[in-house]
Every structure is written in C-alpha cells, then in structure tokens.
Amino acid sequence: MSLMEWADDRYGTNVDLCDNQHKELFSRVNALNDAVINRDRSDIGNRLDNLVDFVVKHFETEERLMEERGYSGLDHHRQEHDLLVRTCTDIQDKFHAGEMDVEEITMTHIKNWLDHHIPVIDKLYGPTLSN
C-alpha cells in the first residue's frame, strides 16, 4: 500500500492546479518511501532531491496564487510552508553529507505534515482561489 493515497473528499481544495500538484507531491512522497523501504541509498538521494524540488515549486505556486487574490491567510500559510522547507532542506543537507539516513520515521513526519496541512490549511484558500 502507498504511504499517501489521494482522496478527493479529504484532500480536494477545489483549485485544480493545486489539486494536481498535491497529487504529484503524493506520487513523489510514495516514490521516496519505496526507496526507503528498499534501503537503496543512491535512489533515496535522487528521490529526496526530486521531492524537495517539487515541494519548493508547489509552495511558490500557492503563495503566488494567494498573493494575486489578496488572500488574508497568506502570512500564516507562508510560515507553515517555511517550516517544512527548512525541515526538508535540513534532511537533504544531512543526508548528502552522510550525517543521517532517511528512515521510516522521517517519512511518517512528512506524511503527518501533509495530512494536516492540506486538509486543514490548504483547504481554507479554496473559496478565495477557486472563483
């Protein structure tokens, strides 16, 4: 079973561009999780970089859309994003420096963050960004 399974009712924001990016995010999280399960260090490194690249791209997209629409929750939303980007780049730096491995617990942390952020924080921009 995949670590992250898409469900419209749980994760849908009513903003197609964001939903599609969230699906891509899930697919990259799952790809990284597979490499973690297989304990393939070079694969883990590639998929980790792939995931972090897309996380940054996705957050830039959301923040641009929120800015364009004058969304009032932007500052708080951006703080949440910054926190995950810092966590991800810290993992990335330490992993590539050989100071840590990406393990199941790391994946659980990423999953828990997404499981909170998308249904609780992202969903709030739906009404502002979808019309």
Ligand SMILES: [Fe+2]
């Ligand atoms: Fe977000």
Ligand SMILES: [Fe+2]
């Ligand atoms: Fe998002």
